[in-house]
Amino acid sequence: MSKPRPLLNTPYGAYFAREVPPPDDELVRVGPGTPCGEYLRSFWQPVAFARDLHDVPLRIRIMSEDLVIFRDKGGRVGLLQLHCAHRGTSLEYGLISERGIRCCYHGWMYDVDGRILETPGEPVTSTLKDRLCQGAYPLHEYCGLIFAYMGRPERKPVFPLYDTFDLPGLTLMPAGKFSLPCNWLQIKDNSMDPVHTSFLHAISSGYQFTEAFGALAELDWEETPYGMTYIATRRVGDLVWVRVADFMAPNVHQFTREFEDATNEKPASRPVVIRWAVPIDDTHTWNMELAQIDPAWGMTPEQIGSPGFGQSDDRAYAERQRHPADYDAQSGQREIAVHALEHLASTDRGVTMLRKIVRDGIRAVAAGSDPKELLREPRGPIATACQDRAGTAGTVMQAFFGTGTLPEFSLTTPTAPGVTHRWTRLEDYIQEPSNARIWSGIHYRFSTKVGTDMGKKVADYTVQTYLQPLK
Numbered sequence: 001m002s003k004p005r006p007l008l009n010t011p012y013g014a015y016f017a018r019e020v021p022p023p024d025d026e027l028v029r030v031g032p033g034t035p036c037g038e039y040l041r042s043f044w045q046p047v048a049f050a051r052d053l054h055d056v057p058l059r060i061r062i063m064s065e066d067l068v069i070f071r072d073k074g075g076r077v078g079l080l081q082l083h084c085a086h087r088g089t090s091l092e093y094g095l096i097s098e099r100g101i102r103c104c105y106h107g108w109m110y111d112v113d114g115r116i117l118e119t120p121g122e123p124v125t126s127t128l129k130d131r132l133c134q135g136a137y138p139l140h141e142y143c144g145l146i147f148a149y150m151g152r153p154e155r156k157p158v159f160p161l162y163d164t165f166d167l168p169g170l171t172l173m174p175a176g177k178f179s180l181p182c183n184w185l186q187i188k189d190n191s192m193d194p195v196h197t198s199f200l201h202a203i204s205s206g207y208q209f210t211e212a213f214g215a216l217a218e219l220d221w222e223e224t225p226y227g228m229t230y231i232a233t234r235r236v237g238d239l240v241w242v243r244v245a246d247f248m249a250p251n252v253h254q255f256t257r258e259f260e261d262a263t264n265e266k267p268a269s270r271p272v273v274i275r276w277a278v279p280i281d282d283t284h285t286w287n288m289e290l291a292q293i294d295p296a297w298g299m300t301p302e303q304i305g306s307p308g309f310g311q312s313d314d315r316a317y318a319e320r321q322r323h324p325a326d327y328d329a330q331s332g333q334r335e336i337a338v339h340a341l342e343h344l345a346s347t348d349r350g351v352t353m354l355r356k357i358v359r360d361g362i363r364a365v366a367a368g369s370d371p372k373e374l375l376r377e378p379r380g381p382i383a384t385a386c387q388d389r390a391g392t393a394g395t396v397m398q399a400f401f402g403t404g405t406l407p408e409f410s411l412t413t414p415t416a417p418g419v420t421h422r423w424t425r426l427e428d429y430i431q432e433p434s435n436a437r438i439w440s441g442i443h444y445r446f447s448t449k450v451g452t453d454m455g456k457k458v459a460d461y462t463v464q465t466y467l468q469p470l471k
């Protein structure tokens with residue numbers, strides 16, 4: 001774990017801050033045998049989209065391992081080490097066969113599990129093929145995305161199913177695949193850093209999503225059995241907009257689509273993008289996505305598969321400089337972000353939590369046990385929290401109390417003990433979220449288990465807890 005450098009508080013003081021310490025190797029190195037590499041390998045990882053498998057093999061690099069993936073003519077998918085076990089020719093030049101793949105050089109034929117089916121140049125009496133295998137990894141195909149398990153064979157876990165894989169009225173589709181020239185962890189740091197959605201995506205470089213993102217959010221983070229969530233609460237006009245995103249250890253996150261404008265009341269809106277950050281090596285990373293699509297949107301597979309605004313390097317440098325987005329901010333933190341040079345502030349609590357979850361998992365694997373998020377037994381879908389809600393406490397409360405003057409009532413916030421606010425008008429109280437943002441947590445703290453209207457829930461809670469005695 002890297003130690004932060006002492007604060008530089010000297011104007012024109014770059015001379016004293018020239019040294020760049022090494023990154024936190026425990027968290028960022030992903031090659032075979034590294035602590036983080038073994039941690040990531042203990043989970044199923046997406047390695048390719050089915051749409052990219054054609055009549056020739058696909059060469060890929062995952063966590064610093066060179067591999068080839070192909071679908072044989074019998075429809076089975078294989079993931080083999082790139083270099084042929086005979087004399088090392090790359091199997092990217094192999095011939096895809098009815099069963100397995102044949103090396104171009106001397107014709108050795110490999111099944112999808114790495115077993116050698118033929119060594120055609122050898123005598124028929126040769127037993128070499130029965131004594132040797134090409135390295136292979138097991139695969140699991142799900143919704144057009146092909147996952148590999150690259151950890152110790154005897155510790156293969158269950159493939160996790162999240163509730164967001166199956167949402168009423170929406171269709172799960174293969175979506176974007178795009179790479180960033182940087183380490184995987186800073187990409188995931190970003191997923192639990194909601195304050196950047198107000199600045200990078202709105203205030204600093206123009207509205208990239210909706211104007212609602214430009215409102216500064218009240219932020220909170222919570223650990224979950226599968227990782228953690230962020231809860232970003234914004235006051236948008238009369239409504240309170242709550243945006244919740246999930247991080248699912250070790251390297252998955254899901255977020256609601258960026259088109260929420262919070263102009264209407266909306267309970268638990270869940271069209272999501274589910275995104276894996278799969279290391280290519282220490283300094284390059286694939287983002288691979290599944291997305292929930294409403295058929296009414298009429299999107300083509302190409303549209304669904306293209307990266308969102310600013311996620312990839314598909315814009316000219318001059319434009320990215322003037323309107324930077326996620327690709328630029330994340331890869332701009334150096335190839336590997338140096339934690340010892342950071343000055344983490346109050347809005348970085350999610351980043352700190354995420355790194356702790358990852359570090360705990362790495363140490364669990366290093367100690368021969370499981371990260372707590374790993375599934376050993378099959379089970380139903382994992383309930384996650386990701387959603388948008390827009391609602392108002394005022395609707396229900398005004399119906400209940402009217403808009404007239406009330407007897408004075410007060411609340412003491414637990415976040416600032418000893419500070420008490422008093423109101424005699426309900427409207428003033430309803431405005432409180434835009435002023436103080438949190439009182440007793442009721443503006444945004446809600447159960448992630450219940451998909452009811454947030455506005456009513458907040459109001460009911462307020463009424464029962466604080467206002468009922470006034471009646």
Ligand code: FES
Pocket residue numbers: 084085086087088089103104105106107108
């Ligand atoms: S190198 Fe592949 S069969 Fe000889």
Ligand SMILES: [Fe+2]
Pocket residue numbers: 190196197201326
């Ligand atoms: Fe972003």
